[in-house]
Amino acid sequence: MNNEDYVSYELALKLKACGFDEPCDHYYIKDNAPDGTAWIVPTTYREDFNADSYFPFCKPLCSAPTLAHAQKWLREEKGIDVLVWNCSCGYGWEISKADTQSRGTTLMVYDDNGEDKDSGMWLTYENALYAGIVVALQFIDN
Known part of the structure; x- marks a missing residue:
């Protein structure tokens, strides 16, 4: 899967604000980024990274769903x-x-x-x- 298949950081934040709370295998993190951009990070497990209690030391943090996942969430x-x-x-x-x-x-x-x-x-x-x-x-x- 390409990075183009994932929503952008800005769209991920909008999804989070609208209540997206489904497990994803990637997440965005902005802490410690030398150029101030958000990094997309893959994981070996699926988790709801939008939960406020998740990694409280790494804010801002949000789930990075694929476009298809976001589309399915909107529909369902x-x-x-x-x-x-x-x-x-x-x-x-x-x-x-x-x-x-x-x-x-x-x-x-x-x-x-x-x-x-x-x-x-x-x-x-x-x-x-x-x-x-x-x-x-x-x-x-x-």
């Missing part, structure tokens, strides 16, 4: 589905939510402001998924 725990689709121009995303009042899925938002300025699409599936997850987290009340 928050009822928000981030869908990625492709076309001849690239990849796009949309967010839908199961709505009990309409007894179906309600399209909440989609975007076509991707990296390709001509088509508005994203160049990779992962970039489109990342953009969709960022917007989906804005629908969650923290």
Whole structure:
């Protein structure tokens, strides 16, 4: 798995603020980083690194889920589905939510402001998924 398959440190912090508390096999740490950036650290076990009591001497610390893990958490725990689709121009995303009042899925938002300025699409599936997850987290009340 590549580092591109994991959420960024900034997105990991947003997930933590929205209640992400699932075990992960990587975590971010910012302490002792000479350049002030966060480091992603692999572990041999899966743990909820977002727990406040976990490694209290290494703050700030947060879990580093994969994009797919974050997508699954949003769908299963928050009822928000981030869908990625492709076309001849690239990849796009949309967010839908199961709505009990309409007894179906309600399209909440989609975007076509991707990296390709001509088509508005994203160049990779992962970039489109990342953009969709960022917007989906804005629908969650923290």
